[in-house]
Amino acid sequence: MDKRTIVKKFAVYGRNVHPLAVEILKDLDQKNLDNVIAYICKTVDSFVISPEDVMRALKSYKFEEKPKRDVKDVTGKSMCEGTIEDFIAYFKSRFEKVSSFVRRRIGGIKVSALEKFRNEQVEVVGMVKDVRDYGEFAMFDLEDKTGVVSVFAGGKLREVALELFDDVIGVVGIYRNGRIYADRIVFPDIPIRERARRDFGVVFISDTHFGSREFLEREWDLFTRWLSGEVGSGRLLDLAGKVKYVVIAGDIVDGVGIYPKQEEDLLITDIYSQYEYAAEQLEKIPKDIKIYLSVGNHDAIRQAEPQPALPKEIRDLFSNNVVHVGNPAYVNLDGLNVLIYHGRSLDDLITKIPRLSYDRPQEAMIELLKRRHLCPLYGGKTPIAPEREDLLVIDEIPDVLHSGHIHTYGVGFYRGVLVVNSSAWQAQTEFQRKMNLNPTPCNVAIYYNGEVGRLRFCK
């Protein structure tokens, strides 16, 4: 808070304030500051408020604790307009954040300092540009704030290099004739950790596509009846009773106008009615289960990532046990940290990296963790909003990374982190049939006590 504003705030109460007193107060946040000033003026009689008055007041004043946030996403924080400056700031933020992870693993000198070296080993951290394949070897450029250097990747490193996009990585190798001959490519990656164990169940689902003709209502009913303890027996029924959270990774509704001639595939053609129907279907989940609802590319919200949560008029349709979050979103479920990301970039990764496949979504998701970024490929099918802070960087290491979007089921553990793609509630569409995409709908992942189980609600 600037000092003149503080002086003015005291003036409202008819008081003057000593400059040193202002100095003490200037670091308080807005809300506490207003309350503290009101408190001082109520408890102190003198016309000029002294530093001692302030110190005494601060000792007896009860500060409001900041509410503990259990969601981190872009909702209400979007600042970008898509200008050139925004893009520069966006990439700067991405570089700064991800390079700090790489620097935990290797040292690194500036590109501009390379010229001092001759046939010596160097370590450089930078952003990859322009990967070229020459058959026997590959080359790419590595850029930091001070310059660009080309990197030669031969042998096995050629394959690693060909899987690089706009990644921030480290290169270890010999600097000779103006280029680095790489011995090692270092990803930011995540450290190995223990699996999270909790004594409650978390159910992961995605891509309900309410409103689509292909929405699988009978299977959905079976699922919600299981959650309600109406069907199943033995261990399965016990497990239902343990579920405290349901996390949904977006594409709640099928949307309207998402692709050409979509109306032919819709049962409900009005977007608002689709969400009314969605709210009705989520009512079938017992109220003591908290539902975290994220968004995807079929939802009624801006397409560019990071996406904010649904607009208020839609949120209001849902009952109180539904928490609306953006995409991506970090959510804290009683200490279990879940990173929800709808998964649009998985399309790009699976298309560009031949060893990845739609049948094993978990392998593509592991790439995101390794690269510490939810969309390592800029300019693919995933539109990105250039926020000043790159919220697609995986800053915190979650206990669970949860996606959907590609409508196939796959789970795995990577360095202790559960990766789960929990398929869909929509049968194969005409479009998917033409594209030879084979969804595995109605598969549900449940995480309980460090173990992940697969439940099939398909007939």
Ligand code: FE
């Ligand atoms: Fe979807």
Ligand code: ZN
């Ligand atoms: Zn999607």
